[in-house]
Amino acid sequence: MMKYYQTKFEDFQNQTITEYIIETDHMQFSFLDYGARIHKILTDKNDDQSNIILSMNTIEDYNESGGYFGATIGRVAGRIARGRFDLNGKSYQLEQNDGENHLHGGSNAVDKRIWMTTVEEQQDAITLKFKTVIYERDDHYPGDITFEVHHTVTSDNVWKIEYFAVSTEDTLFNPTNHVYFNLNKDYHKKIMNHQLQLNHDQFVEIDETLIPTGHIKNSPNFDFSDFQALETGIMNQDEDNQLVDGYDHPFLLQKGDEKTFTLTTDSDDITIDVTTDRSCVVIYTSNMLNYRSSDDIVLEQYSGVTVETQEIPDAINHADFGNIILRKDDTYYSSTQFTIIN
Numbered sequence: 001m002m003k004y005y006q007t008k009f010e011d012f013q014n015q016t017i018t019e020y021i022i023e024t025d026h027m028q029f030s031f032l033d034y035g036a037r038i039h040k041i042l043t044d045k046n047d048d049q050s051n052i053i054l055s056m057n058t059i060e061d062y063n064e065s066g067g068y069f070g071a072t073i074g075r076v077a078g079r080i081a082r083g084r085f086d087l088n089g090k091s092y093q094l095e096q097n098d099g100e101n102h103l104h105g106g107s108n109a110v111d112k113r114i115w116m117t118t119v120e121e122q123q124d125a126i127t128l129k130f131k132t133v134i135y136e137r138d139d140h141y142p143g144d145i146t147f148e149v150h151h152t153v154t155s156d157n158v159w160k161i162e163y164f165a166v167s168t169e170d171t172l173f174n175p176t177n178h179v180y181f182n183l184n185k186d187y188h189k190k191i192m193n194h195q196l197q198l199n200h201d202q203f204v205e206i207d208e209t210l211i212p213t214g215h216i217k218n219s220p221n222f223d224f225s226d227f228q229a230l231e232t233g234i235m236n237q238d239e240d241n242q243l244v245d246g247y248d249h250p251f252l253l254q255k256g257d258e259k260t261f262t263l264t265t266d267s268d269d270i271t272i273d274v275t276t277d278r279s280c281v282v283i284y285t286s287n288m289l290n291y292r293s294s295d296d297i298v299l300e301q302y303s304g305v306t307v308e309t310q311e312i313p314d315a316i317n318h319a320d321f322g323n324i325i326l327r328k329d330d331t332y333y334s335s336t337q338f339t340i341i342n
């Protein structure tokens with residue numbers, strides 16, 4: 001039997017942030033309208049210590065941490081080299097909010113705003129529909145874009161994300177969710193024991209500013225075609241791992257498979273099967289994380305691992321990286337779903 005309720009999370013900048021809580025027979029999923037983000041996933045709805053994702057307890061901590069924990073990311077996830085791209089014969093310069101590069105839609109992106117929210121309840125599924133409009137004046141991408149994210153939780157513990165968008169002009173669009181998993185249910189225990197299996201064995205090489213070089217590579221530390229521990233690229237680093245002190249790379253995904261990739265731990269008590277229609281997943285082992293929250297949650301390197309499904313970062317500047325142009329008045333749709341088995 002599913003249950004839904006909402007509660008005030010906090011008052012922030014004179015606005016009320018709302019928490020939306022969905023319960024299944026055993027689990028609890030909670031979301032915030034701030035950043036259309038997933039806030040907590042409890043494998044036991046009666047145990048607050050059973051959270052399997054990294055969470056903060058205030059909006060200020062969510063923002064100050066720089067971690068984008070659980071947030072919707074857009075217009076464009078990842079980095080755009082030097083914030084520059086050409087579209088329809090015109091050159092654009094976006095905010096350079098990560099060194100010389102543009103990251104995650106800039107500092108005024110959708111992870112830092114309250115989304116309008118409606119709820120749809122069905123017998124075996126509850127959907128939170130978050131909606132916002134990004135204006136050209138907000139982020140200096142072309143066109144005003146109406147962006148919807150539907151987070152659905154089903155009675156058999158599937159969390160499905162669906163993205164919809166339509167723009168007034170040709171623009172760029174490559175959204176993702178920035179959830180960090182830690183399946184140990186305790187962020188003090190690092191994610192070296194997490195095992196990953198992908199349905200592909202190639203990844204995208206990145207340079208020292210974390211921008212793709214354009215080379216698609218294979219290498220043992222990055223071959224997750226069979227289950228491999230994340231520890232490999234942390235404790236036994238090759239040159240690609242050393243660049244970022246772990247993993248912070250796009251991994252290609254074979255389209256069309258029923259199950260695209262799986263994350264579990266060496267104790268195998270929780271498994272997450274992920275299916276997606278996106279062409280890659282960025283696996284980031286929180287190498288740059290170093291934050292103590294206002295209520296003393298200390299998150300640091302290897303506290304969590306992201307699985308950011310998306311098109312390959314900086315695709316607009318690489319002809320063979322796929323298409324992230326959203327044409328005027330076309331409707332964008334993509335979906336990613338996480339089946340949690342525990």
Ligand code: G6D
Pocket residue numbers: 066067068210248284288
């Ligand atoms: C770092 O390089 C990583 C990004 O991939 C991540 O999204 C961000 O931290 C939170 O910049």
